[in-house]
Amino acid sequence: MYLDRLTCPNCEAELAYHILSRQFVGIRNGQAVVDGQTWYACSNREWECNWLVWEGAPAGRCFSCRLTRTRPDGDDTVALEKLAKVEEGKRRLLLQLGELGLPIVPWDVAPGGLGFDLISSLSLGRPVIIGHANGIITIDLAESLDDRREALRVRLGEPYRTILGHLRHEVGHYFQNVLLTDDALWARCRDLFGDERTSYQDAIKRHYAMGAPDGWQQGFISEYATMHPWEDFAETFAHYLHITGTLQTAAAIGIHLDAAVTNLRDTDVVPRESYRDEQVQQLLTDWEWMSQAFNRINRSMGFGDLYPFDLTPAVKRKLGFIHDIVTRAPLTTDEQRALALPAEAESA
Numbered sequence: 001m002y003l004d005r006l007t008c009p010n011c012e013a014e015l016a017y018h019i020l021s022r023q024f025v026g027i028r029n030g031q032a033v034v035d036g037q038t039w040y041a042c043s044n045r046e047w048e049c050n051w052l053v054w055e056g057a058p059a060g061r062c063f064s065c066r067l068t069r070t071r072p073d074g075d076d077t078v079a080l081e082k083l084a085k086v087e088e089g090k091r092r093l094l095l096q097l098g099e100l101g102l103p104i105v106p107w108d109v110a111p112g113g114l115g116f117d118l119i120s121s122l123s124l125g126r127p128v129i130i131g132h133a134n135g136i137i138t139i140d141l142a143e144s145l146d147d148r149r150e151a152l153r154v155r156l157g158e159p160y161r162t163i164l165g166h167l168r169h170e171v172g173h174y175f176q177n178v179l180l181t182d183d184a185l186w187a188r189c190r191d192l193f194g195d196e197r198t199s200y201q202d203a204i205k206r207h208y209a210m211g212a213p214d215g216w217q218q219g220f221i222s223e224y225a226t227m228h229p230w231e232d233f234a235e236t237f238a239h240y241l242h243i244t245g246t247l248q249t250a251a252a253i254g255i256h257l258d259a260a261v262t263n264l265r266d267t268d269v270v271p272r273e274s275y276r277d278e279q280v281q282q283l284l285t286d287w288e289w290m291s292q293a294f295n296r297i298n299r300s301m302g303f304g305d306l307y308p309f310d311l312t313p314a315v316k317r318k319l320g321f322i323h324d325i326v327t328r329a330p331l332t333t334d335e336q337r338a339l340a341l342p343a344e345a346e347s348a
C-alpha cells in the first residue's frame with residue numbers, strides 16, 4: 001500500500017483512503033462512491049491528507065485529522081508543512097492500530113479518549129515536551145526537522161529516533177490503560193515491567209543524573225526503558241508495533257527469505273500480514289530472520305541497521321505479554337469502527 005500517496009504511481013489517478021473498507025479508491029472531483037455512499041476528500045488534502053470523510057464531517061476532517069486536537073495556526077505555514085509530515089506518520093499509526101484490531105475512542109467522544117496536540121516549539125518559542133497525558137499525545141513538530149532530530153538522537157545516545165517511533169511509544173502509554181482491564185493483568189504486567197506506582201519524578205531525576213544501570217541490555221529494549229515501568233511498557237509496545245508493522249509491509253510486498261538461497265535454515269521465512277492467531281514465538285522467529293536481512297540491505301547502502309536492537313529473552317517475554325494483550329483485545333468490528341467515525345456522520 002502506498003500510504004503516503006495522493007496519486008497512483010502508475011496511472012496518476014487521484015487516490016484516497018476509505019477507512020471502513022480499508023482500501024484506497026480512485027476519486028474524481030474530490031469524491032468517491034463506496035458501497036453506494038458518497039465520500040469526500042479530507043479538507044486537509046492540500047496538506048497531503050489522503051483519507052476520505054463522510055458528508056458533513058465537522059470542518060470536513062477525516063477520522064485521523066479529527067483526532068488532532070491542537071494544530072498550528074492557519075497562517076503558520078512553516079509549522080503546517082511540518083504538521084503534514086507528522087500527520088503522515090499518524091495515519092500510518094492509525095492504520096496499523098486498526099489492522100491490529102485495537103479500539104480507538106476519540107478525545108471528543110469520551111474523556112481520556114485518544115487525541116493529538118501537534119505543536120511546534122519553534123513557532124511557540126518555548127520547549128514542547130513530547131508525551132502522553134490522559135489520552136492526549138503531544139508531539140513537537142520541530143522534531144520533523146531531520147537535523148534537529150538527529151542532533152537529539154546523538155545527544156541522548158539513542159540508536160533510533162523517528163516521528164513514527166515517538167507516536168508508537170506515546171500510544172503505548174494510551175493502550176496500557178485501555179488494555180489492562182483487570183487486576184490479574186496488572187499483576188502480570190508488574191511482574192515483567194516493575195511496579196508503575198513508584199515515583200515517576202524520582203525516576204526522572206535518577207535517570208538523568210546516573211543513566212541506565214550497568215547491564216541494562218539484558219532486561220530492557222532501550223536505555224530509556226530503564227527509567228520507569230511506564231516507559232518500559234511504552235518502549236516495548238513501540239517495538240511490538242515496529243516489528244508487526246514492518247513484517248506486515250514485507251508480507252504485503254511479498255518479500256520472504258528463500259531457504260534454498262540463504263542456506264541459513266531449512267525452511268523459508270514468510271512474513272505474515274497478521275500474527276493475531278499465532279504464538280508470539282512465530283512472530284519473534286520471523287522477525288529475527290527478517291530483521292537480519294533488512295539490516296544487511298541497509299548496510300549495503302551504507303546506512304546503519306534498519307533495526308539496531310537485540311531482543312534478549314527478558315525482552316522477548318515482555319513482547320510476549322504485549323502480544324497477549326493486543327491479540328486478546330476484542331477485534332474491532334466494522335460496527336465498532338463505525339461507532340468511532342460517525343460522530344462525524346451524525347453531526348451532519
Ligand SMILES: [Zn+2]
Pocket residue numbers: 042043044045049050051061062063064065066
Ligand atoms: Zn484528513
Ligand SMILES: [Zn+2]
Pocket residue numbers: 169170173230231234
Ligand atoms: Zn513515555
